[in-house]
Amino acid sequence: MTTNKHTIYYTLTDEAPSLATCSLLPIVRAFTSAAGIDVKITDISLAGRVLAAFPENLTDEQKVEDGLAFLGDLTQDPDANIVKLPNISASIPQLKGCISELQSQGYNIPNFPEAPSTDEDKEIRARYSKILGSAVNPVLREGNSDRRAPAAVKAFARKFPHSMGAWSKASRTHADYMRNGDFFSSEQSITMPEAGDVRIEFVSKDGQVEVKKELSLEKGEILDSMRMSCKALRDFFEESLQDAKETGVMWSLHVKATMMKVSHPIVFGHAVTVFYKELFDKYGDLFKELGVNPNNGIGSVYDKIADLPRSKREEIEEAIHACHEHRPELAMVDSVKGITNLHVPSDVIVDASMPAMIRNSGKMWGPDGRPKDTKAVMPESTYARIYQDMINFCKTNGAFDPTTMGSVPNVGLMAKKAEEYGSHDKTFETEEGTMRVVAADGTVLMQHEVEAGDIWRACQTKDEPVRDWVKLAVNRARQSNTPAVFWLDQERAHDLELTKKVKEYLKEHDTEGLDITIKSYSQAIRFSMDRMIRGKDTISVTGNVLRDYLTDLFPIMELGTSAKMLSIVPMLKGGGMYETGAGGSAPKHVQQVEEENHLRWDSLGEFLALAVSLEDMGIKQGNKRAAILAKTLDAATGKLLENNKSPSRKTGELDNRGSHFYLGMYWAQETAAQTEDPELAAHFAGLAKTLTENEEKIIGELAACQGKPADLDGYYHAKRETVKRVMRPSATLNAALAAVNPS
Numbered sequence: 001m002t003t004n005k006h007t008i009y010y011t012l013t014d015e016a017p018s019l020a021t022c023s024l025l026p027i028v029r030a031f032t033s034a035a036g037i038d039v040k041i042t043d044i045s046l047a048g049r050v051l052a053a054f055p056e057n058l059t060d061e062q063k064v065e066d067g068l069a070f071l072g073d074l075t076q077d078p079d080a081n082i083v084k085l086p087n088i089s090a091s092i093p094q095l096k097g098c099i100s101e102l103q104s105q106g107y108n109i110p111n112f113p114e115a116p117s118t119d120e121d122k123e124i125r126a127r128y129s130k131i132l133g134s135a136v137n138p139v140l141r142e143g144n145s146d147r148r149a150p151a152a153v154k155a156f157a158r159k160f161p162h163s164m165g166a167w168s169k170a171s172r173t174h175a176d177y178m179r180n181g182d183f184f185s186s187e188q189s190i191t192m193p194e195a196g197d198v199r200i201e202f203v204s205k206d207g208q209v210e211v212k213k214e215l216s217l218e219k220g221e222i223l224d225s226m227r228m229s230c231k232a233l234r235d236f237f238e239e240s241l242q243d244a245k246e247t248g249v250m251w252s253l254h255v256k257a258t259m260m261k262v263s264h265p266i267v268f269g270h271a272v273t274v275f276y277k278e279l280f281d282k283y284g285d286l287f288k289e290l291g292v293n294p295n296n297g298i299g300s301v302y303d304k305i306a307d308l309p310r311s312k313r314e315e316i317e318e319a320i321h322a323c324h325e326h327r328p329e330l331a332m333v334d335s336v337k338g339i340t341n342l343h344v345p346s347d348v349i350v351d352a353s354m355p356a357m358i359r360n361s362g363k364m365w366g367p368d369g370r371p372k373d374t375k376a377v378m379p380e381s382t383y384a385r386i387y388q389d390m391i392n393f394c395k396t397n398g399a400f401d402p403t404t405m406g407s408v409p410n411v412g413l414m415a416k417k418a419e420e421y422g423s424h425d426k427t428f429e430t431e432e433g434t435m436r437v438v439a440a441d442g443t444v445l446m447q448h449e450v451e452a453g454d455i456w457r458a459c460q461t462k463d464e465p466v467r468d469w470v471k472l473a474v475n476r477a478r479q480s481n482t483p484a485v486f487w488l489d490q491e492r493a494h495d496l497e498l499t500k501k502v503k504e505y506l507k508e509h510d511t512e513g514l515d516i517t518i519k520s521y522s523q524a525i526r527f528s529m530d531r532m533i534r535g536k537d538t539i540s541v542t543g544n545v546l547r548d549y550l551t552d553l554f555p556i557m558e559l560g561t562s563a564k565m566l567s568i569v570p571m572l573k574g575g576g577m578y579e580t581g582a583g584g585s586a587p588k589h590v591q592q593v594e595e596e597n598h599l600r601w602d603s604l605g606e607f608l609a610l611a612v613s614l615e616d617m618g619i620k621q622g623n624k625r626a627a628i629l630a631k632t633l634d635a636a637t638g639k640l641l642e643n644n645k646s647p648s649r650k651t652g653e654l655d656n657r658g659s660h661f662y663l664g665m666y667w668a669q670e671t672a673a674q675t676e677d678p679e680l681a682a683h684f685a686g687l688a689k690t691l692t693e694n695e696e697k698i699i700g701e702l703a704a705c706q707g708k709p710a711d712l713d714g715y716y717h718a719k720r721e722t723v724k725r726v727m728r729p730s731a732t733l734n735a736a737l738a739a740v741n742p743s
């Protein structure tokens, strides 16, 4: 495949990051054009992916490129240079919202078939399934992950610390998780001695064998299998709800229905039907007829009863309220609008929600709009325990102090859909019988007795990514002269297999003088936190789920948000993907734009990612100007942090657009001041002068639009022209940029 070696592929995503892109990209292009670099937009937004899936339903003008397929191919190119912004990982309610918005805009795409029965519906559902949940990152992440807070960002956090809620020793907040019957307690794991095929089979009580999936495994590949008991899960929910009610503590549920897009919506659905047991007992048949799906949350009930006669609807609504009376208070997503934690599965996502709670004195919002201690329920015990460790630590030592605390960067095993995050096509809700993994010669490699409704899944971890991950960890430990801890739990079957490989592959490297250890999750987090409060850094080297969890958990304590992280994916094939931050697409931020035209999205992640992307282009393609622009961009970002020109959360103060202006001004000043390339300096002298002289005027123009509602003409597929008008309101800035880069 031939690609332009001087192209940066910049992703167009959703929500807040896509708004920010509209303002930032013209600034970036003003600089990159001077180095002969093309910054190409590739659309991987939810709406773009939906449109790309149904070309035959669209007119020629409506047809779009399949941006995700394009980038997926590009990851195999050693010259790949991708800047990846966060995108929506859609739950079913979000996907349906996107579909109806596109239909209302005149796109003739099909409805989402909730219970497909015809072949045509099944085919449509299959196409939509590829778009659901975390569907982008697994395709693009053809490498492991290296996430950290650069020194300038850490210095900024020390100088301008974010607020941290105090922790009381009397806090009643705690993590609650299953003690038996969950994936942790049933995990089995094997490593393939040679490449080979295996079958995943279900054997019914009467001995019928059904092949559920066939897999071709590579030599050295780890395969895990595990089961969660439906009965144990439901009993656990019931006990935990009763305990919360009796002890008067609020109840909250934290799952990752987006990345664990098959198993966690089922878990979420059980929470809904246990919490609202009487409701589902009484109206179960009607709900079935109406197509209520509890896996989509209690919101699905409200949705489906909307067209019932008023008296029936009110009767059901009363039954919903009656359930609340004997249940504990539920954590709220929006207490004003009455949206609870059980409304939709994608509102409370564990990686962001647990740290936000810990940062907020261990409290979540109650139905009365007040912060309250909570029982934070994460059924799978495998990783939930680390949160209890951090809660204990905060109760003992008080809240973390961003002005003195050290850092916990992460090297995460991620490539080739490693571990649980690649398990969707191997996850099954079972009948009573046996689930087993069988080798081609008929040998049973692993098996579990299962009951009706149990969730059984298998996870793959290929050898090449593990080897690369170990190398990345050693390099990071060496480059930063920091102790590195492999978080591997010797009580877990999977981690035992992984540990053998880690020990083996560490021998391939010079580790002389490095402090590299293996610790259980509990030991690892305690060790890291003990060091952290003494100002010391510790690299966490983890599997895929902990990578996801820890790269929100620690940054949110250290920096207030994971948006300030540098997040690099060195691709196995040699290319580079530079992710921006470690967080998501911040739907709350869009709401603020719609209501008050203030975008508090912090693009620091984009600035950091672009600098490494340019640096990489400088090295790989010998583009000297790219190398200079990388250095001047880093310096500009440093200045921006030093002068505190990051966006404020408050309407009326500097927002995302203003912060982009400052980046552009400092970048122009730095580029004009460098002496390595006088021609480049001269090229930017004019821009530096114009922006510096017009600072007040431009900031005034950018501030003038705030405080009033902004209509974006759509949410998932807002009109580009309207977004442009909203996001680029300064005529002076626009003219200055056009003067440098007329295209």
Ligand SMILES: NC(=O)C1=CN([C@@H]2O[C@H](COP(=O)(O)OP(=O)(O)OC[C@H]3O[C@@H](n4cnc5c(N)ncnc54)[C@H](OP(=O)(O)O)[C@@H]3O)[C@@H](O)[C@H]2O)C=CC1
Residues within 6 Å of the ligand: 085, 086, 087, 088, 089, 090, 137, 258, 346, 347, 348, 349, 352, 353, 561, 562, 563, 581, 582, 583, 584, 585, 586, 587, 588, 589, 600, 601, 602, 603, 649
């Ligand atoms: N890499 C990716 O593609 C990722 C995508 N997602 C997707 O994003 C969506 C939302 O996920 P959610 O769990 O709500 O997490 P988000 O990270 O979007 O939001 C959590 C909070 O983090 C803060 N935040 C996040 N990014 C920024 C930023 N750049 N600047 C300032 N503050 C920021 C905001 O806090 P405050 O409100 O206090 O300002 C925000 O409300 C989901 O669809 C999810 O699947 C999630 C993670 C990664």
Ligand SMILES: O=C(O)CCC(=O)C(=O)O
Residues within 6 Å of the ligand: 089, 133, 134, 135, 137, 138, 258, 259, 351, 547, 548, 551, 582, 583
């Ligand atoms: O792909 C997703 O849904 C989210 C990714 C994520 O949270 C992460 O990688 O940190």
Ligand SMILES: [Mg+2]
Residues within 6 Å of the ligand: 351, 548, 549, 552, 582, 583
């Ligand atoms: Mg995450």
